[in-house]
Amino acid sequence: MPTSHSRSGVASLCAAALTFSGLVVTGLVAAQPAAAADPAGYQNVRINEVTSSNNDTVELYNTGSTAVSISGWKMSDDGFSPQSFSPSSTTIAAGGFVTFDSPKGLGDSDKLVIYTADGTVVDRVEWATNAAKPAMARCGGDGVGAWVSTTGATTFGAANAPGCPASVPAASRVRINEVTSNGSDTVELYNGGTSAVSVGSWKYVDNDTTHTPVPISSSSPSATSIPAGGYVTFNSSLGLGDNDSVFLLDAGGNTVDSVTWAADDAKPSDERCANGTGWFQTATSATLGAANSCSGTGTGTGGGGTGGGGQTGHLLGGGGALTSGCTPEAPTGTGSTPSGTLAWPGGLDVTIADNVCAFTTSTGPEGRDVSGLAFDPANPSVLWAAKNKNWLYKLVKSNGKWVPDATWSASGKQIRFAGGSGQPDSEGATVGGDGHIYVTSERDNANNTVPKDTIMEFDPAATGSTLTPVHQWDMTSQFPQLNTGSKDDANLGFEGVGYVPDSWLTANGWVDPLTGAAYNPANYPLHGAGLFFAGLEWDGTLHVYGLNSDGTFTTFGTVSTGKVGVMDVMYDAGTQRIVATCDNTCGETHTFLKVNASGAIVPDMTYTNPAAMPTDNLEGFAIAPTSTCAGGFREAVWSDDGIYGFGSGTSSYGHALYSGTFPC
Numbered sequence: 001m002p003t004s005h006s007r008s009g010v011a012s013l014c015a016a017a018l019t020f021s022g023l024v025v026t027g028l029v030a031a032q033p034a035a036a037a038d039p040a041g042y043q044n045v046r047i048n049e050v051t052s053s054n055n056d057t058v059e060l061y062n063t064g065s066t067a068v069s070i071s072g073w074k075m076s077d078d079g080f081s082p083q084s085f086s087p088s089s090t091t092i093a094a095g096g097f098v099t100f101d102s103p104k105g106l107g108d109s110d111k112l113v114i115y116t117a118d119g120t121v122v123d124r125v126e127w128a129t130n131a132a133k134p135a136m137a138r139c140g141g142d143g144v145g146a147w148v149s150t151t152g153a154t155t156f157g158a159a160n161a162p163g164c165p166a167s168v169p170a171a172s173r174v175r176i177n178e179v180t181s182n183g184s185d186t187v188e189l190y191n192g193g194t195s196a197v198s199v200g201s202w203k204y205v206d207n208d209t210t211h212t213p214v215p216i217s218s219s220s221p222s223a224t225s226i227p228a229g230g231y232v233t234f235n236s237s238l239g240l241g242d243n244d245s246v247f248l249l250d251a252g253g254n255t256v257d258s259v260t261w262a263a264d265d266a267k268p269s270d271e272r273c274a275n276g277t278g279w280f281q282t283a284t285s286a287t288l289g290a291a292n293s294c295s296g297t298g299t300g301t302g303g304g305g306t307g308g309g310g311q312t313g314h315l316l317g318g319g320g321a322l323t324s325g326c327t328p329e330a331p332t333g334t335g336s337t338p339s340g341t342l343a344w345p346g347g348l349d350v351t352i353a354d355n356v357c358a359f360t361t362s363t364g365p366e367g368r369d370v371s372g373l374a375f376d377p378a379n380p381s382v383l384w385a386a387k388n389k390n391w392l393y394k395l396v397k398s399n400g401k402w403v404p405d406a407t408w409s410a411s412g413k414q415i416r417f418a419g420g421s422g423q424p425d426s427e428g429a430t431v432g433g434d435g436h437i438y439v440t441s442e443r444d445n446a447n448n449t450v451p452k453d454t455i456m457e458f459d460p461a462a463t464g465s466t467l468t469p470v471h472q473w474d475m476t477s478q479f480p481q482l483n484t485g486s487k488d489d490a491n492l493g494f495e496g497v498g499y500v501p502d503s504w505l506t507a508n509g510w511v512d513p514l515t516g517a518a519y520n521p522a523n524y525p526l527h528g529a530g531l532f533f534a535g536l537e538w539d540g541t542l543h544v545y546g547l548n549s550d551g552t553f554t555t556f557g558t559v560s561t562g563k564v565g566v567m568d569v570m571y572d573a574g575t576q577r578i579v580a581t582c583d584n585t586c587g588e589t590h591t592f593l594k595v596n597a598s599g600a601i602v603p604d605m606t607y608t609n610p611a612a613m614p615t616d617n618l619e620g621f622a623i624a625p626t627s628t629c630a631g632g633f634r635e636a637v638w639s640d641d642g643i644y645g646f647g648s649g650t651s652s653y654g655h656a657l658y659s660g661t662f663p664c
Contacts, residue, residue, distance in 0.1 A: 051135035056102035062092040072117030095631025121207040128252045180269040181240040190276040191226035200224035207245035318651035320356030325365040329642035337587025346662040353659035363389040370639040370656040372428035373620035386429040418472040428496035433529040442493035451482040453493040496535040498569035511599030513557040535566030567619040574626040581621040617641040629664035636662040
């Protein structure tokens with residue numbers, strides 16, 4: 001629930017088939033769609049997998065939403081001029097793949113450049129000795145993120161393995177952040193990591209394939225290192241044109257980052273928005289050596305990271321008149337985006353996914369306060385939603401929108417505390433291993449100055465319009481800082497909850513904080529098949545519990561998310577990560593957490609929302625199971641606690657749910 005009270009205080013899955021081989025390409029940012037100048041969408045096409053063994057096969061992937069013709073396209077390496085190739089299809093469907101065998105051999109240390117029929121560079125990648133044996137593939141989703149050398153079977157013509165190395169090198173945090181083609185031809189690099197990166201032996205090159213890479217040091221002798229969160233600028237000695245590219249290469253000759261722009265888009269400059277992480281757009285003024293202003297047109301340039309594009313996406317759907325009593329509420333407590341946050345890795349377009357004022361209730365006629373979201377892993381056509389002031393919804397899709405399942409309850413079911421009492425300030429929801437719905441509450445809204453941090457278990461098969469808990473666990477005494485007599489402090493308790501299966505904890509070597517040894521579920525025979533991670537809005541920590549069938553619970557300690565607040569928590573089997581979501585308080589971000597080499601759960605990657613979304617109290621977040629994947633993507637859903645959208649008069653005003661896509 002939003003409050004003005006101040007608070008204190010895909011992911012790099014290590015797949016067994018993937019290992020690093022000295023190859024760092026573009027970091028874990030999204031493949032960015034095409035520059036506005038190209039109607040055919042060529043800049044949506046990414047090199048996705050390549051091998052320098054056997055048939056020297058290349059795979060292309062279309063990150064865009066429309067098919068792209070590749071008729072007449074060519075390729076080259078570092079030893080031959082552009083050659084025609086014979087693709088498996090002359091059209092790449094949206095989210096689709098095309099493969100071909102190189103007409104010339106690809107070497108152990110080589111580069112691959114793809115061109116349109118008129119010679120425009122589409123994408124390029126370079127690799128060091130044997131890095132493409134047996135193959136190289138993008139990790140974290142097709143068309144997305146860093147390259148890795150694979151040790152398992154190749155996946156040409158199909159989705160890449162969804163994992164990345166467990167440790168992403170610091171160099172992959174360096175981004176081309178701003179570039180000009182107005183005479184000074186200046187390039188700015190930004191280090192979004194937590195440690196300095198040496199760039200003294202790095203090089204750059206433009207899209208003229210007759211040019212050889214030029215050392216950064218020859219253009220700027222002082223540009224030897226980029227501090228964490230810092231910048232380095234240099235003037236290109238190659239000259240940068242109105243339609244051009246910059247490719248950044250590390251000391252080993254591997255591509256780190258790239259950007260491609262259309263006519264005059266780099267005048268006065270082309271900048272990433274958000275700074276260091278977002279898509280490129282044309283700026284109103286250059287800010288070289290400092291954070292980008294992000295005050296430009298947003299009409300776009302190509303490239304950046306693993307793909308092209310400066311498009312900011314579109315917000316689709318919505319509209320409708322507010323019903324009587326339905327009252328949107330403007331967001332409060334907006335904070336900054338944490339340093340190192342990466343751009344949203346999924347599609348840029350977002351769709352309003354509910355009917356206007358769809359969640360009005362007897363205790364919440366204003367229609368606000370939809371908070372926690374959770375897909376049912378056993379039935380991903382069902383989305384559960386918790387609404388403050390004691391309501392639970394079972395949602396299903398109808399005509400592209402999430403609506404209450406009329407066979408369960410057309411208006412949601414009211415929930416109570418144990419014994420049928422009170423009005424739980426229901427915030428988070430998750431589906432347990434037993435198929436029951438577990439809901440967190442911060443307080444009893446019938447007595448809202450007193451905290452009541454509880455987790456309640458509900459049987460969704462129970463009949464009637466009101467649900468009472470099968471079990472209830474009360475952790476209020478663990479948080480005395482919330483019991484001040486202030487309703488605002490009481491409102492900073494359990495905001496989200498996620499069920500995490502024991503199988504993931506044991507497979508990843510989680511160390512039990514209570515024993516100091518590898519977690520052994522058999523030590524806790526009453527807890528079921530997983531643990532519950534409850535997010536505390538007060539300070540952004542996760543509190544880990546085993547919920548026992550006799551009504552007791554085991555506390556396993558806390559996990560730091562690196563955020564000042566947490567609004568929703570989920571476990572995503574697709575990325576093999578716990579996801580902690582924060583709303584506008586933390587710049588609308590999602591932190592993916594992993595088990596590190598020491599057996600501790602720690603932050604791995606943080607992504608911001610698609611740029612098309614409003615900056616609101618977006619408290620709920622859920623990613624659909626991978627069983628729903630289509631074209632390399634699956635659905636992601638957000639909830640707007642204040643149903644405010646972009647404000648009065650906009651199509652989003654009065655809507656609670658947004659739908660987008662996340663890589664598979």
